[in-house]
Amino acid sequence: MAVKIRLKKMGRSHRPFFRVCAMDVRSPRDGRVIEELGTYDPMVPETDARAILNGERISYWLGVGAQPSPKVGTLIKKYGAEGSHLEAQAEAIGRLGDRRASAIESARAAASSVKMPDVTKPSEDPAPAEGEATADAPKAEGEEAKTDDAAPAAEEAKAEAPAAEDKPAEAATEEKKAE
Incomplete structure (x- = not known):
């Protein structure tokens, strides 16, 4: 069986997202995959954080004769197991993670300022508090x-x-x- 390592398009119109996959040559672009080897998101602002690859599995597939597509070949050279941009990728992912962490914290702060009514099931609270017990009595x-x-x-x-x-x-x- 002839195997290629190529991109499988996911996402939606004007917001593409790709999975790097080992696929049979005869299967369509978005068809059945043999194994998913990583992701490529061209919309990420940090250029070096766009591709996340499983270098060990890519090395295995290249070792058994799988041929990468031109775009995947470029990604493997940069971000594969022995890629030239691995240090820059780690830094970019760290910066991106810091931005996401700060965005998550701000979202949590905004959510905590809006007080939602607490709805709990009676079975979840096995023992009522003292104030509740006297009120119910x-x-x-x-x-x-x-x-x-x-x-x-x-x-x-x-x-x-x-x-x-x-x-x-x-x-x-x-x-x-x-x-």
Whole structure:
């Protein structure tokens, strides 16, 4: 099987992103890959941070006869296992990481200033705090009192209902006797 190391286009229109892949020569540009070997993002502002390659695996594929495409060949010369721009790449990735870290921190600060309501499941909090326990206790007692008041009233209603049913039956029997 003839293998090429080439770019597989990802991303979207006007925002390309590529994966460096080992692919069969006959497969289409964005087709099935044998192995993904790295990424190439031409939109990254730091030129040396655009390509991130797995040099060990690229060396393996080159060793078994895979042919790189012209663009991938240039990337391998610069950022491969023995690339000429590896130190510059490490510095650029560090600078880019610092920018991203500061952007993430500022986003977190902005998010923390906006207070979102805390929605938690009751099962997540196994033991309520002391203030919550005292606040819930009167409510619970009030609910018990309501159910205690409702229970005798319900029992009285049940007791009266059969008695009311018995009276019409007795009246009906008395009427039959009178006839």
